Every structure is written in structure tokens, then in C-alpha cells.
Amino acid sequence: MPSGRQARAEAAAIVRTEGPSEPQATPAERLLALFDGRRLSPGQRRIAQYLVDHLTEAAFLSITELADRVGVSRPSVTRFSVSLGFTGYPALREALQPIALSAVAGAGAPEIRTQKRHNELQGAVDAEIANLQSVRRLLADTDLISGIGHDLAHSVPLTVLGLRISGSLAEYFAYAARRIHPDVRVVSHGGSVAYDALLQARAAGGTWVLAFAMPRHAHETLGALRAARSAGLRVLLITDPSVGPVTEDADVVLTAGTGARLVFDSYTAPGMLSAALIQAMADADPERTQARLEQYEQAADQHGFFF
Incomplete structure (x- = not known):
């Protein structure tokens, strides 16, 4: 200094x-x-x-x-x-x-x-563009992304973990993934509540947890990842490029930078990466995807979900 x-x-x-x-x-x-x-x-x-x-x-x-x-x-x-x-x-x-x-x-x-x-x-916008360019380079590995999409698509149930500020990314991913996947569960609370949900997901046949860990990294997230591993679940972690202890308890780590130029961080790049993974899940089982999307549209029309 x-x-x-x-x-x-x-x-x-x-x-x-x-x-x-x-x-x-x-x-x-x-x-x-x-x-x-x-x-x-x-x-x-x-x-x-x-x-x-x-x-x-x-x-x-x-x-x-x-x-x-x-x-x-x-x-x-x-x-x-x-x-x-x-x-x-x-x-x-x-x-x-x-x-x-x-x-x-x-x-x-x-x-x-x-x-x-x-x-x-x-x-701030320029920084986000740089973050998106980094995600673009990551998505160039189509074998990696399609393989992850296959694993997530065939984990039933699929658990999505996001605590504190990362909860918004988990909710977005889960909301979209439910349109194409039969059983998506969100874990948004840490401690014993998270452990209980993870044990239930594994007992029900789940094999993967998709976890979001954006800064500032919570101690609860680290505990939840270790609980997932101890329950026999594999962990895909989406986090920022900084190296931290959360990466040690993940089977696969994908990084996407957060915008840190304003008072609060922005999450354009993690959101884009999330959308790409949902696309990969959809492509992994196209027949199920098409059937579920059609069922959802019918329900939306019948119950007037949208204008």
C-alpha cells in the first residue's frame, strides 16, 4: 500500500x-x-x-x-x-x-x-459490454454448454439455489425453466431450510443443483453448496470471475462478471448466461420442450394470464 x-x-x-x-x-x-x-x-x-x-x-x-x-x-x-x-x-x-x-x-x-x-x-454500460463479451467467448464451447443443458434437463427435480442478492437470478432462471422442465425447485433460504430442501430433492431423484453466487458472497451459500455435495447432488455454480471458496464445492463453475460501476451491482452477463443455459435445456429434450410450451400457452389462454 x-x-x-x-x-x-x-x-x-x-x-x-x-x-x-x-x-x-x-x-x-x-x-x-x-x-x-x-x-x-x-x-x-x-x-x-x-x-x-x-x-x-x-x-x-x-x-x-x-x-x-x-x-x-x-x-x-x-x-x-x-x-x-x-x-x-x-x-x-x-x-x-x-x-x-x-x-x-x-x-x-x-x-x-x-x-x-x-x-x-x-x-457502467461499457463494463457490462465487456462482461457480455466474456460470456460470448464462454458460449463458443458448444459441447460444454449443450452437455450442461442435457444434465440440467434430465435432473428431475432440478434445484436452483440463490441466496440474498443471488435470489433474483435464481427466481428468473426457475420461472423460465418451469415452462420446459417438469419439476424445478428454488432454494432461497440458507441454513437448515436449505439442507432440508436439498435432501428432499435428492430423495426425489434429483441429481443436479444450479447455484448462483454473486458478490457479496454469503457464508450461507458456502454452507448450502457443501450440504448439496454431502447429500449426493452435483453442483453447477454460476459466479463472478473472482476466485473464492465457493468454487471449491462445485463440480462445474461458469463465470459471468457483474457490473460494479454503480451503487449496486448489475447482472446483465449472468442473466444472459442463464438464458443460454435454459436454451440448452430446451434443446436437450425438444419433444418435451415443445409439448410443455404448448400446454402452457393453452393454460395461459384459458385463464387469461396475459393481456
């Missing part, structure tokens, strides 16, 4: 040019570079947003003053500083101050806010 002097040197280095053809970095670019590529919690993103919106003042606040302005604790500010690669808040503040002074000298504070808003939203 950089010391205060190192941080000042690094901040100053950003604006050095090697020749007349290279333009100087703006204060906005120098500030945003501190956050780029960092996975911040929602609370830490609030601190980052406050620094962007009030840089010329915030860069000279004490840790207590900054915590009070943002509405977080002092330890939260310290953890935020460390997450950016600094030894603590004093080192971060020393890196921020020359950026703030250059913003004042060039009247750059409004420009920082404007560019941040521009980069914040468009940059």
Missing part, C-alpha cells in the same frame, strides 16, 4: 507527460483513476460519490468530518481508503489534495461532477 509521499507522487505522476503530443490528465480523470477497477461496497460507493461531488472541500476534511458528511462511520472511511490501496485515510487525503487544488486553479470542480455523471453511466 502506498505511503502518503508515494500517494502524492503517484497522483502527480498521472498528470506528467512524456512529450507535447500527450495531453495532461484533467482533475476529473485523476480522481476517477483512484476508483477505477476497485470493487466497492454500496457504502463505499457513497463515499466515492461524495468525494466527486465535493472534492475541493472534502479533500481537506478530517476523517470524522468526512464520515459525518457522508453519514458513515470512521472505520468505514478507513476501510474505503484501504480498498483503494492506501494505508489509511491520511494517505488518501494527501493524494486527493493536489487534485483538489488543481481543480480549484482550473475551475475544474463542476467539470469533475459533469464528467463523473457522464462516465458513471456510460462507463
Whole structure:
């Protein structure tokens, strides 16, 4: 982690040019570079947003003053500083101050806010496009995807596990998969509730669990995956590319990046991967798929499910 002097040197280095053809970095670019590529919690993103919106003042606040302005604790500010690669808040503040002074000298504070808003939203989309490109490369292995689709299609029942924020992906997958699969069960609670559901699925003849584990990774998810393995179920895990302990208890791991540029993560790439797996399940048993889709459409018409 950089010391205060190192941080000042690094901040100053950003604006050095090697020749007349290279333009100087703006204060906005120098500030945003501190956050780029960092996975911040929602609370830490609030601190980052406050620094962007009030840089010329915030860069000279004490840790207590900054915590009070943002509405977080002092330890939260310290953890935020460390997450950016600094030894603590004093080192971060020393890196921020020359950026703030250059913003004042060039009247750059409004420009920082404007560019941040521009980069914040468009940059989030750009990051998601990169995540989708990664999923596209993964789907190039058609043998792998079709094999997974076959295994999931023929696991009756098929259990879909998603705890906390991952529950939304599990519910989406299960909702669509039920249209083409005779018995899809969702596990959205951890602990003994999850263990009970997994034991019942195995006793009923199930062979696979599809688990979603998106950051922030819950301890309950790890426990549920181990319970699934101990019950004799195989585990397909869809998670983000970061390596963590959850991958150790999965038979197959597919990764899809989450969008981490806004206050809360977005899940475009995991959603696309989920849709592709449902397609592979449909292709694994086309006759059953067609029959179930027709039955569903008849029921939808009969009961007026949709406009």
C-alpha cells in the first residue's frame, strides 16, 4: 500500500507527460483513476460519490468530518481508503489534495461532477459490454454448454439455489425453466431450510443443483453448496470471475462478471448466461420442450394470464 509521499507522487505522476503530443490528465480523470477497477461496497460507493461531488472541500476534511458528511462511520472511511490501496485515510487525503487544488486553479470542480455523471453511466454500460463479451467467448464451447443443458434437463427435480442478492437470478432462471422442465425447485433460504430442501430433492431423484453466487458472497451459500455435495447432488455454480471458496464445492463453475460501476451491482452477463443455459435445456429434450410450451400457452389462454 502506498505511503502518503508515494500517494502524492503517484497522483502527480498521472498528470506528467512524456512529450507535447500527450495531453495532461484533467482533475476529473485523476480522481476517477483512484476508483477505477476497485470493487466497492454500496457504502463505499457513497463515499466515492461524495468525494466527486465535493472534492475541493472534502479533500481537506478530517476523517470524522468526512464520515459525518457522508453519514458513515470512521472505520468505514478507513476501510474505503484501504480498498483503494492506501494505508489509511491520511494517505488518501494527501493524494486527493493536489487534485483538489488543481481543480480549484482550473475551475475544474463542476467539470469533475459533469464528467463523473457522464462516465458513471456510460462507463457502467461499457463494463457490462465487456462482461457480455466474456460470456460470448464462454458460449463458443458448444459441447460444454449443450452437455450442461442435457444434465440440467434430465435432473428431475432440478434445484436452483440463490441466496440474498443471488435470489433474483435464481427466481428468473426457475420461472423460465418451469415452462420446459417438469419439476424445478428454488432454494432461497440458507441454513437448515436449505439442507432440508436439498435432501428432499435428492430423495426425489434429483441429481443436479444450479447455484448462483454473486458478490457479496454469503457464508450461507458456502454452507448450502457443501450440504448439496454431502447429500449426493452435483453442483453447477454460476459466479463472478473472482476466485473464492465457493468454487471449491462445485463440480462445474461458469463465470459471468457483474457490473460494479454503480451503487449496486448489475447482472446483465449472468442473466444472459442463464438464458443460454435454459436454451440448452430446451434443446436437450425438444419433444418435451415443445409439448410443455404448448400446454402452457393453452393454460395461459384459458385463464387469461396475459393481456
